Amino acid sequence: MPAPSHHSRLSADGPVLDGIPEHGRVPRYYAVKVELLAVIAELGEGAVLPTERELCERFEVSRATVRQAVAELVLEGRLSRRQGSGTYIAGPKLVQPLATESRRRPGIRPGRRAITLERRVAGSALGADLQVPSDAEVFHLERVLLAGEERVGLESTYLLASRCPDLLDAFAPDQPLSEQLGVEPAGAEERVETVLATPREAMLIGTNPALPMLLTHRISWGPDGVPFERVRSLYRGDRLSFTTRLGRAAAHR
């Protein structure tokens, strides 16, 4: 039994999850969680995970540590536990139509603080979303969302560089992008779901990791019907709720 310290390092293969490795220190349960993701991928949907006691032996940790890793994966919907039976690998999320319309802007003195603006190649997943080759150039803009002084979310935007070649020059980090682009979205496809904050996201927003977040994921296209941006907006689920008025107003509120 070597462990005088309860912390370790992940192998230096770079960030394994969208996680904490930049910090240097990784909690043991987080390393277990990463390893469990590999087990999950290997076994596939519907399969039974090894028992908690077996996982303790395999990863050489206590049961409480295994349970913390499993608990986060349960909160994320990757696993589900059945008392007396076992822990099972969950299927993909179901999809439910929602019908969101043009987003009006926040209520409480909204603001944004840009933390990343870079030009790079799209890669395969983003290229597919935007219907361009994987070596197409995009801008990646990452901004912290504010409500007054409080950090409440994190927004990551990918824009086709061909649509806005001079973005890096005339960039105003606090303004909506649409005004700076000359492209007005004519349509979009959007998804809303709950996720847990990764350690990195939690750090940037200034909240605790593994807190449930409200995630919206949007792909917008212009009047020509061709996609030009992908936006991923993450809001603190414990601090924000979204409201709408649909149709006609009420009588006397």
Place this chain on the structure above:
Amino acid sequence: MPAPSHHSRLSADGPVLDGIPEHGRVPRYYAVKVELLAVIAELGEGAVLPTERELCERFEVSRATVRQAVAELVLEGRLSRRQGSGTYIAGPKLVQPLATESRRRPGIRPGRRAITLERRVAGSALGADLQVPSDAEVFHLERVLLAGEERVGLESTYLLASRCPDLLDAFAPDQPLSEQLGVEPAGAEERVETVLATPREAMLIGTNPALPMLLTHRISWGPDGVPFERVRSLYRGDRLSFTTRLGRAAAHR
């Protein structure tokens, strides 16, 4: 030290939280959570909670048990922890406009299973929402939401009895209510947020308690602008995501 069993009963004052007391057994951390809610209400927003070790002494439980109770309250946004500093009582949720439009109906063979249909008086909170006296009569309809065979949510609807006096006769539990009412909503106000499933909700939906859920809360009014229903829809956050198409279609997807 009496405790040979790790479970106890809450005082028989009825359900304290929207919880498990019908079961008879309450986990110790859950009883602590209920007591913490009283502490939170007493101290008020921004105050520091007693330290975890103090709470251990006060409630005569171990630190792990206190931490489980606190962890759930953190996931619910009632508390926030700051390492090295303390645990603080959080303020109310912020509100953000969302703009949801007419909800299209689910994708995967949606269904409903009614589990409660009762006639009763509104009470003060519901009365205020529907703009009627607290002794006005309402129907309360509670239904499990299905996607195929899978339980994915729980919907609780309150309807002004004066608008649909014969609901109990001609009720078809699997159909949308609007068709059975003769009232078509002309407008609504809706809120979307993330919450954790209570033990009762988790039991009815067949999921684990304290799982993040997507909650929509809607008040609808008729052509006359007078509210007639309040609907609270709770969806499994780990199993569902909501999607929309806004505006014009894309070019070639």
Place this chain on the structure above:
DNA sequence: TAGTGGTCTAGACCACTTT
């Protein structure tokens, strides 16, 4: 009845903030 996850204890050291 055996095995699983669910809850709980008592104690330890670490990282961080405050004084």
Place this chain on the structure above:
DNA sequence: AAGTGGTCTAGACCACTAT
């Protein structure tokens, strides 16, 4: 330096499921 929350251990018993 002292005190807080964060992580971890080793072990125990309970509730539930499967056999």
